[in-house]
Amino acid sequence: MKTEEGRLFSVKMRASREGAHISGAERIVPAAAVPPLAAVLAERALSHSKGRPDFINIKVETAANPLRLKALSVSTREVDTPEEGWRAVRELLAEDGISRIDEIVPLFRETYAMRGAMLLDADTLERLEPDPLRGVRATFMDDAASAAHAFSSVKNHYAEAVVLATKVAHAPGIVGEICMSDDPDYITGYVASKRLGYVRITRLKDAGDPAGGRIFLYRGPRDKVGETIDFIQRRCVLVEDVPPKPPAQGKAGRNPSPVEGLARELEEIRAVGLWRSVRERPAGLKIFAANDYLGLADDPRLKAAAAEAIARHGAGSGAARLISGTLPPHIALERHLAAFKGTEDALVWATGYMANVGTVSALVGKGDAVFSDELNHASIVDGCRLSRADVFVFRHNDMDDLAAKIAAAGPRRRMLAVADAVFSMDGDILDLPRFLETCRAGGAISMIDEAHATGVMGATGRGLCEHFGADHPDILMGTLSKALGSEGGYVCASRIVCDYLRNRSRSFIFSTAHNPGSAAAADAALAILEAHPELPQAVRGKARLFVEALAEHGIQTRTESAIVPVPVGDERRAAEIAAMLEQDGFYVPAIRYPTVPKGAARLRVALSALHRDDDLQALAEAVAKALAAQRRF
Numbered sequence: 264m265k266t267e268e269g270r271l272f273s274v275k276m277r278a279s280r281e282g283a284h285i286s287g288a289e290r291i292v293p294a295a296a297v298p299p300l301a302a303v304l305a306e307r308a309l310s311h312s313k314g315r316p317d318f319i320n321i322k323v324e325t326a327a328n329p330l331r332l333k334a335l336s337v338s339t340r341e342v343d344t345p346e347e348g349w350r351a352v353r354e355l356l357a358e359d360g361i362s363r364i365d366e367i368v369p370l371f372r373e374t375y376a377m378r379g380a381m382l383l384d385a386d387t388l389e390r391l392e393p394d395p396l397r398g399v400r401a402t403f404m405d406d407a408a409s410a411a412h413a414f415s416s417v418k419n420h421y422a423e424a425v426v427l428a429t430k431v432a433h434a435p436g437i438v439g440e441i442c443m444s445d446d447p448d449y450i451t452g453y454v455a456s457k458r459l460g461y462v463r464i465t466r467l468k469d470a471g472d473p474a475g476g477r478i479f480l481y482r483g484p485r486d487k488v489g490e491t492i493d494f495i496q497r498r499c500v501l502v503e504d505v506p507p508k509p510p511a512q513g514k515a516g517r518n519p520s521p522v523e524g525l526a527r528e529l530e531e532i533r534a535v536g537l538w539r540s541v542r543e544r545p546a547g548l549k550i551f552a553a554n555d556y557l558g559l560a561d562d563p564r565l566k567a568a569a570a571e572a573i574a575r576h577g578a579g580s581g582a583a584r585l586i587s588g589t590l591p592p593h594i595a596l597e598r599h600l601a602a603f604k605g606t607e608d609a610l611v612w613a614t615g616y617m618a619n620v621g622t623v624s625a626l627v628g629k630g631d632a633v634f635s636d637e638l639n640h641a642s643i644v645d646g647c648r649l650s651r652a653d654v655f656v657f658r659h660n661d662m663d664d665l666a667a668k669i670a671a672a673g674p675r676r677r678m679l680a681v682a683d684a685v686f687s688m689d690g691d692i693l694d695l696p697r698f699l700e701t702c703r704a705g706g707a708i709s710m711i712d713e714a715h716a717t718g719v720m721g722a723t724g725r726g727l728c729e730h731f732g733a734d735h736p737d738i739l740m741g742t743l744s745k746a747l748g749s750e751g752g753y754v755c756a757s758r759i760v761c762d763y764l765r766n767r768s769r770s771f772i773f774s775t776a777h778n779p780g781s782a783a784a785a786d787a788a789l790a791i792l793e794a795h796p797e798l799p800q801a802v803r804g805k806a807r808l809f810v811e812a813l814a815e816h817g818i819q820t821r822t823e824s825a826i827v828p829v830p831v832g833d834e835r836r837a838a839e840i841a842a843m844l845e846q847d848g849f850y851v852p853a854i855r856y857p858t859v860p861k862g863a864a865r866l867r868v869a870l871s872a873l874h875r876d877d878d879l880q881a882l883a884e885a886v887a888k889a890l891a892a893q894r895r896f
């Protein structure tokens with residue numbers, strides 16, 4: 264093993280979709296770190312914010328005989344305008360006799376389409392790359408400290424730029440580098456050379472300008488260009504002592520407006536049909552957009568319970584639960600929830616979002632692993648991120664993939680697998696028996712989110728375990744804000760898990776206790792559900808009826824819960840169909856990116872036990888009419 268230990272490998276990841284670059288990364292690490300790093304890079308590629316790749320290339324090569332270089336020193340030139348920025352570039356490079364900056368600037372329009380950098384003769388401006396489309400790509404380099412932070416999931420663009428600039432500055436014949444990001448919002452660029460170090464220039468272009476790339480300036484004989492390119496592309500370099508990123512200078516009044524970028528992003532959002540705004544719930548429309556599946560939110564019994572609790576205990580609970588915020592309605596509700604779900608204990612947060620974020624982030628931490636279904640609710644996703652555990656996203660409802668990911672990641676100090684019981688956008692349900700079996704076999708804590716299952720699934724609305732006749736997962740999480748008609752989030756679990764969460768869940772500890780009115784209303788809802796076990800079947804019956812009505816109009820969809828998705832695809836089209844339905848008196852939301860993937864917009868019809876059958880028929884007809892009208896354009 265001794266020989267293995269000293270050997271280093273370059274691990275490169277590139278992800279693309281339909282040939283377009285999405286993300287890339289390279290690290291140089293010892294042999295032992297290669298397999299886990301490859302997994303982390305694959306994970307990063309799969310979950311990149313720029314979209315899902317259809318091609319991921321992970322390449323592992325020996326990084327032979329690394330050359331260790333000390334990082335270039337870093338300094339910053341504060342400028343107000345791109346003109347000033349380029350004047351600074353001109354001054355900095357003038358000392359090396361590079362004088363044709365004004366002719367170099369327009370060349371950045373061409374580097375934009377290139378995968379690598381442009382290699383220019385510093386004096387004649389002749390282009391020297393063998394393949395002008397590809398350019399010269401600096402690879403085989405890393406921060407020498409990389410092994411220590413190989414698993415960091417956060418990309419450090421600044422450190423990567425310093426590493427690259429250091430390597431390039433040491434290539435034979437290179438007298439300077441100019442770099443401008445092709446990110447339209449990133450206006451800071453740099454000039455680098457062995458003599459100058461790495462000089463950040465705070466403004467090289469106007470915000471919104473997509474021009475950008477790198478230009479390497481070469482001076483020397485033509486027959487040595489190959490050596491230079493070879494050094495940049497193939498020579499293994501480890502850069503030591505990369506300095507920390509200098510803080511933004513932020514001199515008062517220097518940048519025209521720090522929020523300038525926001526307005527432009529908003530314009531883009533509007534242009535692609537993704538604009539959203541809050542609006543008061545429209546009166547006089549038939550609502551198919553609420554999660555109030557049993558019609559309990561407006562029930563006089565819940566309203567009376569809330570009013571009474573508020574009259575008795577106050578409009579707010581006055582403090583966090585562990586201080587003096589725990590009131591009789593909280594105790595009663597937690598007992599009731601545990602009894603309803605058949606667990607030892609239960610715990611309530613102010614919202615379901617807080618319950619998920621506070622539970623996931625408490626259960627796992629750095630070095631642990633969390634496995635999350637790709638269609639899980641945002642609050643689970645945020646809990647995963649906040650936990651700092653390694654996050655493994657498994658394919659939707661694919662238990663083989665979950666098993667494989669657990670096997671690849673483990674063993675760890677702690678592993679948690681989490682999934683929605685009923686998936687919120689399509690209303691499909693988790694394969695709970697196999698989920699539990701997979702968690703048990705892999706040694707992972709199991710957690711399901713019953714936000715859309717409680718009060719809907721199972722003969723008496725007790726959720727997915729009742730539906731399948733399955734055992735309980737370790738953690739049953741849910742919300743009081745959907746079928747239960749109130750607000751709040753909960754976890755039903757063993758005493759140990761609940762005690763742990765009371766001691767470790769930051770959103771439980773550091774936030775004011777659940778509103779006493781909401782607690783009392785949820786308690787009343789549980790009592791109604793217990794007295795009327797037929798309610799959950801009623802709402803599922805409405806959903807089935809609606810699916811059948813759509814089928815009569817030739818629209819195929821399916822559901823097992825109270826949610827019926829009507830696929831549309833294009834974002835703008837979905838928004839227009841929703842507007843047409845509103846004209847017809849129905850309020851049905853168009854669900855668009857980022858809630859669902861781009862190009863997978865849909866109508867999401869949420870049923871209530873109180874909907875009238877003839878309204879369902881009328882809505883199905885209106886949906887068919889709107890879809891047909893849209894197709895004609």
Ligand SMILES: *Cc1c(COP(=O)(O)O)cnc(C)c1O
Binds near residue numbers: 617715742744752
């Ligand atoms: C609505 C929802 C939540 C969040 O619950 P709130 O009480 O609205 O904060 C969490 N998970 C899922 C699956 C949800 O649909």
